[in-house]
Amino acid sequence: MKPPSFGYHRPQTVAEALSVLARYGPDAKVLAGGQSLIPLLNMRLAAPKVLVDINRLGAELDRLDEDEQAVRVGALVRHARLARRTPSTSTTGTSMADAAEASIPPLLAEATRYVAHPTIRNRGTTVGSLVHADPAAELPAVLLLCGGSVELASVHGTRTVPAEQFFVGPLQSALAPGELAVAATFPRPPARSGSAFREVSRRAGDYALVGVALQVALDGDGQVASARAAYLSVGPTPVLVDLTDAVHGSTVDWEDAGRLAQSQVEPDDDIHASAAYRRHLVGVLTRRAGEVALARAREASGDA
Amino acid sequence: MTPEPDTRLVGATAVTPGDSGTADRGTVPAAGDLFDITLRVNRVPYTVRVPARRLLSDCLRHDLKLTGTHVGCEHGVCGACTVLLDGEPVRSCLLLAVTVDGQSVTTMEGCRGPDGGLGPVQRAFMECHGLQCGFCTPGFVTTVTAFLAENPDPTEEQAREAIGGNLCRCTGYQNIVKSVLRAAELIRAADGGAGHLREPGSTNGNGPVTVDGEA
Numbered sequence A: 001m002k003p004p005s006f007g008y009h010r011p012q013t014v015a016e017a018l019s020v021l022a023r024y025g026p027d028a029k030v031l032a033g034g035q036s037l038i039p040l041l042n043m044r045l046a047a048p049k050v051l052v053d054i055n056r057l058g059a060e061l062d063r064l065d066e067d068e069q070a071v072r073v074g075a076l077v078r079h080a081r082l083a084r085r086t087p088s089t090s091t092t093g094t095s096m097a098d099a100a101e102a103s104i105p106p107l108l109a110e111a112t113r114y115v116a117h118p119t120i121r122n123r124g125t126t127v128g129s130l131v132h133a134d135p136a137a138e139l140p141a142v143l144l145l146c147g148g149s150v151e152l153a154s155v156h157g158t159r160t161v162p163a164e165q166f167f168v169g170p171l172q173s174a175l176a177p178g179e180l181a182v183a184a185t186f187p188r189p190p191a192r193s194g195s196a197f198r199e200v201s202r203r204a205g206d207y208a209l210v211g212v213a214l215q216v217a218l219d220g221d222g223q224v225a226s227a228r229a230a231y232l233s234v235g236p237t238p239v240l241v242d243l244t245d246a247v248h249g250s251t252v253d254w255e256d257a258g259r260l261a262q263s264q265v266e267p268d269d270d271i272h273a274s275a276a277y278r279r280h281l282v283g284v285l286t287r288r289a290g291e292v293a294l295a296r297a298r299e300a301s302g303d304a
Numbered sequence B: 001m002t003p004e005p006d007t008r009l010v011g012a013t014a015v016t017p018g019d020s021g022t023a024d025r026g027t028v029p030a031a032g033d034l035f036d037i038t039l040r041v042n043r044v045p046y047t048v049r050v051p052a053r054r055l056l057s058d059c060l061r062h063d064l065k066l067t068g069t070h071v072g073c074e075h076g077v078c079g080a081c082t083v084l085l086d087g088e089p090v091r092s093c094l095l096l097a098v099t100v101d102g103q104s105v106t107t108m109e110g111c112r113g114p115d116g117g118l119g120p121v122q123r124a125f126m127e128c129h130g131l132q133c134g135f136c137t138p139g140f141v142t143t144v145t146a147f148l149a150e151n152p153d154p155t156e157e158q159a160r161e162a163i164g165g166n167l168c169r170c171t172g173y174q175n176i177v178k179s180v181l182r183a184a185e186l187i188r189a190a191d192g193g194a195g196h197l198r199e200p201g202s203t204n205g206n207g208p209v210t211v212d213g214e215a
């Protein structure tokens, strides 16, 4: 079907966008990549009175800012830009841009390559994906695992909401009417750590039946100091599980970690998969991601 | 080259149906307002008047009468409507025409060769029986065109991955995979490689076109 009618505004500055959002409050929706919003309009599942198209705000919002602690992803950075980076970048000559983008946290780049198909990734945005807060989406789990946050701006100022408060329910984030999400910040992983993202979906590019973002940190002796994982598609929001108790010390048993995770999630049945199958996948994916993350952590500690 | 758009044009030229007057700059257009936008499609500049709710796919098909772009699902799943926006594949059913005001679009019609005949990707699909009913073909041809411009010598696995977002109900995909690999051969064999595929199509005698789309 076709979208219903709406008033359309295409601001030239963030300030202008905020004033329009303030004027229309709950009647306005932000249009970023449109890869979730336009399907909803086409299916007539959403009918906002006003769309505020932020695609002309590239100068302010199509930005990656980074330092040693974190990378800040602006609201117009499209998935494709992050997905293009391979986790271990080659040593062949890198341009300035390459070098800059190579330092995106590997987990963020890896997870982004599981988001939809390349064609969708050419338009969809990282921040839009966070705001959309689909329980089957990859990036909310990554933000939660790495302790990141989202910056929300309005005419009244800017607030920074940590990931654990940002994902409120299925398709529900902490974004209030009148607010624009301007960026998300993904902290870098600690030293001597490794991470991995794994998911199972019907076809490459489909939403995940279950997915996991997992991070392992080693202590000075090369033993597992901590292991944490964020699961998607097993609840209304991503679920964070501390696996350290199961894999602490020298005898690491990812089967054990899988069982621990299974005891902490409460997946639902839906048309895509049964709750029992999802719970099974939680175990399998914990093992798969855990083994890879541990190997990467050892590599990062020079202890392969 | 993408013409540098006056990005305030839309706000400035918002008109209500039956009224060609300009709305105040900075006022928010109301539902039903029409917008004059400029699109460069297959190298031809068009000015077209559309409502904000017009999807790029419908703008191409209904307003510009370029029916080579097909529409299957209208929610981003089938890939039939894929076009190249400034050279990158996108779903035209998931874009508002007003959003891409001032940008360049390449459709199936623009994937022909420099001489106006079949382009290398089209030829490969014909040679390898990469199509049966042909409904999905425009989406594959545009997707593959962009893919090969970036990766001129793909493995079979990469070729499969590249078309993973496009559905075909007829062929069973085997011959489409062959077509991708064959197209790569044809492009590599041709002089100049894939460079001309970035914005293909004929430039001869194409003046600007103005179209008045229905609301």
Ligand SMILES: Cc1cc2nc3c(=O)[nH]c(=O)nc-3n(C[C@H](O)[C@H](O)[C@H](O)COP(=O)(O)OP(=O)(O)OC[C@H]3O[C@@H](n4cnc5c(N)ncnc54)[C@H](O)[C@@H]3O)c2cc1C
Pocket (backbone or CB within 6 Å): A029, A030, A031, A032, A033, A034, A035, A036, A037, A038, A039, A075, A114, A115, A116, A117, A120, A123, A124, A125, A126, A127, A128, A129, A131, A132, A134, A136, A137, A138, A139, A175, A179, A180, A181, A182, A205, A206, A207, A208, B075, B076, B077
């Ligand atoms: C076929 C298909 C498959 C897909 N598969 C996956 C998948 O496997 N995993 C996945 O995670 N996603 C998937 N997606 C969705 C895709 O990742 C979207 O890009 C993403 O969910 C939303 O980003 P967007 O920029 O397109 O947002 P939009 O569609 O523009 O917006 C989505 C919502 O967020 C709001 N919003 C967006 N940006 C802002 C902002 N800056 N400030 C305030 N509000 C904002 C909008 O108002 C809207 O409510 C898929 C989409 C399609 C069509």
Ligand code: FES
Pocket (backbone or CB within 6 Å): B070, B071, B072, B073, B074, B075, B076, B077, B078, B079, B080, B081, B082, B091, B092, B093, B094
């Ligand atoms: S019609 Fe656009 S993806 Fe199916």
Ligand code: FES
Pocket (backbone or CB within 6 Å): B130, B131, B132, B133, B134, B135, B136, B137, B167, B168, B169, B170, B171
């Ligand atoms: S040839 Fe018929 S859908 Fe692909």
